Amino acid sequence: MRRSFLRFVACALATASLSAPLHAADWPQDRAIRIIVPFEPAGLVDIIGRILADQLSRELGQSVVVENRGGAGGKNGSLQAMRAPADGYTLLLSGLASHVIAPLTSDPKPYDGVKDFTHIAYLSGPPMVVAVSGKSDITSFADIIAKAKESKVDGYASAGVGTLSYIIMESVLKANKASIPHVPYNTAALNDIIAGRVPVGVFSYGPVAAQAASGTMRMVALSTAQRHPGAASVPTLKELGYDVVAPSWVALSAPAGLDPAIVQKLNAATNRILGHEEVKKRLFEDAIAIELMSPAQTAAFVASETTAWTGRMKSMGMIK
Numbered sequence: 001m002r003r004s005f006l007r008f009v010a011c012a013l014a015t016a017s018l019s020a021p022l023h024a025a026d027w028p029q030d031r032a033i034r035i036i037v038p039f040e041p042a043g044l045v046d047i048i049g050r051i052l053a054d055q056l057s058r059e060l061g062q063s064v065v066v067e068n069r070g071g072a073g074g075k076n077g078s079l080q081a082m083r084a085p086a087d088g089y090t091l092l093l094s095g096l097a098s099h100v101i102a103p104l105t106s107d108p109k110p111y112d113g114v115k116d117f118t119h120i121a122y123l124s125g126p127p128m129v130v131a132v133s134g135k136s137d138i139t140s141f142a143d144i145i146a147k148a149k150e151s152k153v154d155g156y157a158s159a160g161v162g163t164l165s166y167i168i169m170e171s172v173l174k175a176n177k178a179s180i181p182h183v184p185y186n187t188a189a190l191n192d193i194i195a196g197r198v199p200v201g202v203f204s205y206g207p208v209a210a211q212a213a214s215g216t217m218r219m220v221a222l223s224t225a226q227r228h229p230g231a232a233s234v235p236t237l238k239e240l241g242y243d244v245v246a247p248s249w250v251a252l253s254a255p256a257g258l259d260p261a262i263v264q265k266l267n268a269a270t271n272r273i274l275g276h277e278e279v280k281k282r283l284f285e286d287a288i289a290i291e292l293m294s295p296a297q298t299a300a301f302v303a304s305e306t307t308a309w310t311g312r313m314k315s316m317g318m319i320k
Helices: 001-018 044-060 072-083 096-105 139-150 164-175 191-195 206-212 262-276 279-285 293-316
Strands: 032-036 064-068 090-095 119-123 128-133 157-158 182-184 201-203 215-221 248-253
Touching: 001 096, 032 044, 032 072, 032 182, 032 215, 044 064, 044 090, 044 119, 044 248, 044 262, 064 119, 072 090, 072 096, 072 119, 072 248, 090 096, 090 119, 096 164, 096 293, 119 293, 128 139, 128 164, 128 191, 128 206, 139 164, 139 215, 157 164, 157 191, 157 279, 164 201, 164 293, 191 215, 201 206, 206 215, 248 262, 248 293, 262 279, 262 293
Parallel strands: 032 064, 032 090, 157 182, 157 201
Antiparallel strands: 090 248, 119 248, 128 201, 128 215
16 A cells, blocks of 8 residues: 555656746756748758757757748748747747738738747848849949839849838839839749849848859849948948848747746857857858847847838838
């Protein structure tokens, strides 16, 4: 009887320990951490995610894997992360596209990009690039606008209506009371720009920089606040007089309600990673500006971006 009772107590204690809440001091245990990248493999966000996963594995002494969940402008993967337990084992790469623009342009709103997530660390702010074919007679952004006013630009390529590339171009065209036909692309836009089938495009920096180095494309403007040392001759849209500072930023986030102590552990590990020379060198290739932020600063940044883009998109008539 006594043995049976002791076995019962032991089983009860074991069950209780399995169901007890995880404390930050216990995290991470022997269990893989996943980082959801809400875009397809091989893009810039995926590259950042894989660099971070590799380095976090070393920092935390635990397996960290990337899980690509692309689709719907980043909403699919973000929704999956939002619905996961806030236990530190599901993380997410959030960003301007998925956590600001997608919620603003969706009806119904899929989630609140600020309140429905725990924002942990700021990762990057790479520029978008306005580019033309190396064969083109367009040599500056001013050339694009001048030709647009004369209806001599057949089209510009973007990732689609409502995307960052689209908003950047429409913003500057509106400021000049000019228009260029929009040509949305899923893939192959770079090839069509290089071949001259579409005169102008707005892209992430990395792919364009590689083409510009070979002479097949020409960069004429950047969307960041400062020029990039790797493309020192390319002006920013801000320099050219436009109220457009729109880096395609990325942050590390998690479901809302993550234990603050786990948040602090992840923030400290991430900021150490961003300070590694090999990481800085790799990110520099994609013109990624590193800026270290605390969790509070990261959350405030996401909130400020949401406010700024809400006003900008209302002024463009994209949202009410």
